[in-house]
Amino acid sequence: MGTLTILALSWQHILIVAILLVLLFGGKKIPELMRGVGSGIKEFKDAVKEDEKTASENKKSTTDNNSASN
Numbered sequence: 001m002g003t004l005t006i007l008a009l010s011w012q013h014i015l016i017v018a019i020l021l022v023l024l025f026g027g028k029k030i031p032e033l034m035r036g037v038g039s040g041i042k043e044f045k046d047a048v049k050e051d052e053k054t055a056s057e058n059k060k061s062t063t064d065n066n067s068a069s070n
Helices: 011-069
Strands: none
Touching: none
């Protein structure tokens, strides 16, 4: 049996999808959608950075408290 290739997209497939998107949403709506996606990604990255910062601060304060108690 042959292997099943999942998501093997050629340039023709991508072109067809792009044309369908323009037909469905129109030329004005697509930039708005992309801005929304971009801002969502930015908010996600900011939240991850904030979470990492909080985690490192908690780890540092825990280490400081353990050192002070000894």
